[in-house]
Amino acid sequence: MFRLLTVVALLVAGASAALAHDYKAGALVIDHPFARATAKGARTGAAYMTIANTGSEADRLVGVASPRAETVELHTMAMDGDIMRMRRIEGIDLPPGATVAMKPGAGPHVMLIGLKGGLAAGESFPLTLRFEKAGSVAVGVAVEKPGAAGEQHSPHGHSPAKKP
Numbered sequence: 637m638f639r640l641l642t643v644v645a646l647l648v649a650g651a652s653a654a655l656a657h658d659y660k661a662g663a664l665v666i667d668h669p670f671a672r673a674t675a676k677g678a679r680t681g682a683a684y685m686t687i688a689n690t691g692s693e694a695d696r697l698v699g700v701a702s703p704r705a706e707t708v709e710l711h712t713m714a715m716d717g718d719i720m721r722m723r724r725i726e727g728i729d730l731p732p733g734a735t736v737a738m739k740p741g742a743g744p745h746v747m748l749i750g751l752k753g754g755l756a757a758g759e760s761f762p763l764t765l766r767f768e769k770a771g772s773v774a775v776g777v778a779v780e781k782p783g784a785a786g787e788q789h790s791p792h793g794h795s796p797a798k799k800p
């Protein structure tokens with residue numbers, strides 16, 4: 637009985653390790669890059685991940701690229717009165733010891749503009765992150781089912797009129 641339980645525990649641990657994929661680049665640990673599935677043929681999507689700087693020197697995420705979209709940008713979202721707006725940012729600071737969480741609904745994220753086909757749950761696509769000190773890191777972004785209403789990234793648009 638004890639042996640059986642051990643095997644089950646190992647299987648469960650193995651499964652969650654496969655889902656929670658992470659990548660290391662120098663002192664940076666990039667955990668679980670993911671995106672939410674979009675409508676078929678959607679032109680925009682967003683990717684999220686957690687980046688921890690375990691070193692003693694500051695680094696900065698300064699670029700993102702993917703063959704999956706025509707343009708990939710770093711964005712942030714912030715409340716402007718009652719309206720959630722997003723804007724492009726040049727980089728994301730990673731102070732020593734800091735963990736920056738990109739997650740749906742608020743704050744920084746990777747914006748995919750001009751998606752080549754929508755994002756389907758279960759697929760995975762390549763994303764390259766460029767850091768000032770750690771250099772370029774290739775990660776795989778796992779596409780997950782759309783979240784509960786209100787957690788989805790889609791409501792904010794990218795109307796050209798709002799661009800500076």
Ligand SMILES: [Cu+2]
Binds near residue numbers: 711722745746
């Ligand atoms: Cu965005």
